[in-house]
Amino acid sequence: MELVTTLKSQTVRTRIRDVGINPNHWYAVSWATDLKVGQVMPVKIWEWAIAVYRDINGQLHALEDSCPRRGVALHKGKVKGANLACRYHGWEFDSRGQCVKIPYLPPTQKLPCAQTRSFPIQELHGLIWVFPGDSSLAEASQPP
Ligand code: FES
Incomplete structure (x- = not known):
């Protein structure tokens, strides 16, 4: 009897891991101090690979980590001005x-x-937050 119960709970746990995240939320991806001006970092939120960079004005940006020309990872590139x-x-x-x-x-x-x-991104409470879902919903919600 106990074995059946244990197996059922293991199955439930396994299935929960099959369910994806809700992308329409802000996710903390890094401490803000870990990304200096002119630096790029790779970030992974569930299945999205994202290149997060801080331009020469200190603004944060988040782009899909794949160049549209040949699919090269953009986080390996260089910050040039705001680009x-x-x-x-x-x-x-x-x-x-x-x-x-x-x-x-x-x-x-x-x-x-x-x-x-591109993904909505912001710096709040000393953290960098990215919104991987529908960007039109980003303004309506805030990081916790
Ligand atoms: S510019 Fe050629 S792969 Fe990105």
Whole structure:
């Protein structure tokens, strides 16, 4: 009898681990002091790989950690002003994830429509918080 009960509770625990998180919440990803101006860090929230960076003005930004050109991890890139530059070909992405510069193209040439996802991010209570879900819901909620 006890064995059956034990097995049932183990099954329930296993199934709970199969359930994903609710993405429409703020999640603390790091101490704010661990990310200095001009630095990038990789962050993982459930299944989302995110590159979090602090630009030269101290503003935080969060982009999907995958360059839209070849999928290279953006957290391996460099902060350039307010943008994050991919390590491979140097494409630069702004805080919205939009490609805004390709270093080897003439300035007058039209850029491709390359974009990576951006996430709402904020610094509060000494922590960095990211909202991985529907960004239109981020303003309505606050970190706990
Ligand atoms: S893979 Fe990112 S710019 Fe080429």
